[in-house]
Amino acid sequence: MKLLAIDCSASLCAACVYDVQADKELGRAALDLGKGHAEKLMAVVGDALKNAGIAFPDLGAVAVSVGPGSFTGVRVGVSAARGFALALKVPAIGVTTLEALAAEARDVFGARAVLSALDGGRGEIQAAVYDEFGALVYAPAVITLSQAADLATKFSPVLAGTAANIIAGAVPSQAFDTGPLGATADIAVYARVAAQKGAAGKEPAPVYLREPDAKPQAGFILPRSGV
Known part of the structure; x- marks a missing residue:
């Protein structure tokens, strides 16, 4: 089975195609964006598929980073993964960062x-x-x-x-091994973890452990027409 993995949880917009049976990555694409994942994700996914030498109908599952991470990036990735899975009639698998x-x-x-x-x-x-x-x-x-x-x-x-x-x-009294030190893992790791988890369970949903920094200002909400 070929699995597409997507990660938009941090500054990278990344995708890869993974052969589950062979336990091997077939192709990937990534952009270091910071912001703008929604505008670039489809192109990144297209490049990953092209580099892997396959097309959407060849996919048997879609995996996605569900956070914690960027509120907007996580929403973009999860929405895309669920959309792909629905259109292709394949499972979607969530993996936390x-x-x-x-x-x-x-x-x-x-x-x-x-x-x-x-x-x-x-x-x-x-x-x-x-x-x-x-x-x-x-x-x-x-x-x-x-x-x-x-x-x-x-x-x-x-x-x-x-x-x-x-x-x-x-904890200065104790020595620790450290790493990786980034905000997210390599995209192939998401693919491998998703393959190990399998498709059992609920559809992927964003994992938000804290409230977003940006919140609506109640004093500026416009009243409904006719109220």
Whole structure:
């Protein structure tokens, strides 16, 4: 089966095609955008398919990063994945950025527990802990640096994500392996994790662990006509 993976959760707009049976990436495309994922995603997906030498009807599943990450980017990726899956009549599989980062860390450090943590700003850390087999042992949540340090002390994990070095610095008495340190994992990791998870479960939906920074200003909402 050929699987298309999409990630718009951070600055990259990335896609790859993955052969599940051969456990091999067939082709990829990525743009470092920061913003504007909605305008570029279809072209990136098209390039990934072209580089893989296949077309949409050849796909058997679609995987997508569901966050946490950019509110807009996550929505764009999830909406596209669900649209592709509906049109092609194939499953859509959601993978969180935290579990993808943990899987990438295990690729480097072997079968180890991993604390995946993203710096959410304002003293917030978005984190989860996975055991050496990838099973969730501390569900994704917004926590403080102190709480993250307690988790690091308890599990002695590899630290992954943008908050990894911050957490390591908060526990000077203990040495930690760290990496990857980005806001998201390599696109092929999403494809591989999705292939391992399979299509069981609900449709992918955005994972938002905190409220968006931008909120409507109630005082500027226009009244309905005729009210």
